Each structure stands twice: as structure tokens, then as C-alpha cells.
Amino acid sequence: MSIFDGKRLSPETFKLDVERMRRGWYSDKYFLNIVRLLEQLAQRGYRFDGYSPRLNSLGLDLSGVDVGNLEVEMQWFPRRQPYTVVVGIDKALAILKECCGYFDEQERFVNTYDQLEVLAVHDGWVAPYGGDPAQVTPVLKVRGRYRDFALLETPTLGALTRGSRIATNVYRVLEAARGKAVMFFPARFDAHEVQAADGYAYRIALELYNRSSGHQLTAFVSTDAQGDWWEGAGGGTVAHAAVACFLGDTAETMMAFAALMPPEIPRIALVDFNNDCVGDSLRVMSAMFSRWMQLTDAGRHEEAQRFKLAAVRPDTGSSMRDVSVPPLGDPELDCGVNARLVFALREALDNAWQGWNLPRTWQPIAQRWCREVRIVVTGGFKPEKIRQFEELGVPADIYGVGSYLLSSCDAHGTNNDYTADVVRVKIDGTWYDMAKAGRAPCENPALEPV
Secondary structure, X not given: OOOOOOOOOOHHHHOOOHHHHHOOOOOOHHHHHHHHHHHHHHHHOOOXXXXXXXXXXXXXXXXXXXXXXXXEEEEEEEOOOOEEEOOOHHHHHHHHHHHOEEEOOOOOEEEOHHHOXXXXXXXXXXXXXXXXXXXXXOOEEEEEEHHHHHHHHHHHHHHHHHHHHHHHHHHHHHHHHOOOEEEEOOXXXXXXXXXXXXXXXXXXXXXXXXXXXXXXXXXXXXXXXXXXXXXXXXXXXXXXXXXXXXOOOHHHHHHHHHHHOOOOOOEEEEOOOOOOHHHHHHHHHHHHHHHHXXXXXXXXHHHHHHHOEXXXXXXXXXXXXXXXXXXXXXXXXXXXXXXXXXXXXXXXXXXXXXXXXXXXXXXXXXXXHHHOOEEEEEOOOOHHHHHHXXXXXXXXXXXXXXXXHHOOEOOOOOEOOEEEEEEEEEEOOEEEEOOOOOOOOOOOOOOEEO
């Protein structure tokens, strides 16, 4: 799947709860009240009998306006500074397509989506923040009878807000990482129902970053659900619980994993179980290289690849100081996965071969084997910390990021909300501005007819 091929995800992708969505189950109650009010006004043949400060001043006769069947123009726009990576458009469109309409007197749903005029950007479009509430950047516009789609404001805003929040957070992390891979690890921090949407938002941000930066980073999600919308699959290696099952012996854990698990799964050792990342990394490397060398020497190269260590992963808790890190008395410098720990770990990895008492012919091979072992850092990483690592030249190869990617507020202190406003009404075939004070109809050349 490519997000830049002009195609949109089909409504079936999202597995929408269509029946209840049409009934307003997922909508703020006041929208249901509005729909019921407008339906009853239409049934009674009500015509406008008030005074419009804006339209009466234009000399219009408003006495024939059929309020219950009024057609409006609504625009959806983001409010995050300084930009938003827009995701959720295709889901919002699916909601409109499947749920726009009304129930007739026999309680049969009449779909009126084909009577709407819909304009939208594509998922992955970057919306700048205008700053002026009257000069926003709409990413979705709909014209049609308001009571047919009024109930859908809540779920469409939710789809856009959630998807765009995840995608923008991912993009900020990718920018901070300067072209290094970022693993998507937030599944454990939210309900399982959101994993597919979140994983898709990550993929969108990753593809956007690749296109804008020239990198060719691959997607890495931790659950199959996160890859559901784009035919991806979850990946992972060893959890702390697995090391516990091997009674705290990280090296024995990895040897069993390497021997039995499919070779396409990268061998990444989780090395902080005993709070000795350097020591456990060296023990893992020694055991795995010894077996790798033995099998290679015997010409069993395919089997040897099972024991090629891809990476080590320190995941030290933020209140813990790894024994490899001499104390300085500053928690930021001493605790968690900090720069000093990663520098020490890289030096130990690169030089591990020197303690293996190898034949001379094997020494350069072992040296290369050790230097190819990468470092995956996880645990509390946000753009600020990643940016600091990169500025210091910390030898982390891959960043695993979790809870930050779900955060609703960024360093600017701005939220990730979307807003939808009615901005025009149609009277006698002509569109007139009708936005609340401080808002106005706005244009966006990136909007395309749907």
C-alpha cells in the first residue's frame, strides 16, 4: 500500500459499527437532539419566523426558509501547532458514506450520501497551523442537508483527532531521530480496539517522512492488529517475562530463542533484566558467537544464521541506575537508558571479541560480528530526549517509542483537537456565510472532490 497513489481505504477496512452509528450511539447527545428537532420541523412544514442579523441586512426575504431541511456547508480543521500530519480522513469519509441519511416511517435507513458534496485531502497531507481562528486550514468539507449528517460530527472528529495525533507524534519522533528507525511500541498503553487505527497512523507518518527526507525506513509495529489496515504484521523478540522463565539467565534465554524460533525473526536481546546491561550483553554475545562460529566452521551456514545477534536492547527503568554507570548523583545522568549507559554498551560490544581467545584467522571475523550488533534503546523516549541523544552522538541505532506517541499535548502546549463548524447556509440556491463569531469559511487548494 502507498498513501501517495491517490487511492483511499475502503469503508470495509474500518469495520464500523454502522447500525449503532446511524442511531447516534457514538454521538454527543445534543446532535441527536438537533436531528430530532429538525425532523419534526420538516414534518410540520415549519418556515423561518425569526430575525437573522446577518441575512436580513442583505435585504433577503427569509420567511420561506425550510429550516428542517436546510442545506449547510461544514468544514473540519485541525488546531495543532505548528503543523498536523492529517490521518483519519478515509475513516471519516467511510462514516459519512455508510451513515449519512435518515430512518423513514417504517424505520428503514435511507442513505443520502450521494446527495452530499464532499471535498477532502488525503491521509498524510500536512496541515499548517494558521494561528487566526478565522483563517484555518480545512481538511474536509461537506455540503448537504444538515440533519442527514449532523450525528456524524462526533465520530468523524474523533477519527481525525486520534489518527492525526498519533501520526504527528510519530513524525516528530522521526524528525528527532534523524533517519534512524523508530519502533512503534504504544500498544500496551491503550485499549486494544484502537491498535489498527494507531498502526495505520504510524505507517502514514513513516511513509511521509521517507518521502520528505529521502530515507527508506521500514515500518516496525509490535502487534498484528497495528498492521491490519495496511497488511502489515507485528514483530518482536524477547520480553522480560521470558528471561524470568529462564530464571534470569539472559544468555540461556537467547540461545533457546535462537535455536527454536524462525530465523527471519531478528535476534534482539533484552539485557536489563539483572540491571547489568553490559555484563549480560557480553554473556549473550559470547554464547551466541561461539555457536555461530562452530556452525560456520562446520559449513552449516544456514543454521549458523540463527545465532547471529541483531541487537541488544537496554530498557532500564527511569528510577534505576545500571551497574555499568558510575554514579554522579544526578538522576538524569545516572538513571534509566541514558547517554552514558549507551556509550559504555557500544564500547563493550565493539571490543567483546578481544576476550574470546580466538584463533588469529577468526579475529577479524569476530570483530566485524561484534560491530554489527546494533543497540535498540527503549524506555521513556520522547522527541526531546531523542534529539539530545542525536546531538550528543549517542550510538543508539534504533529508538523504540511507546507512551509518548499517544500523548495529547506536545512541547508547544497545544492540543491535537479538530473542530467542525457550519460556515455557510443555502437559501434559494445561493450560499451565504453563516459561521459563528470568530470563524469563517476557509479554502484549501489541497481539497479534492470525493
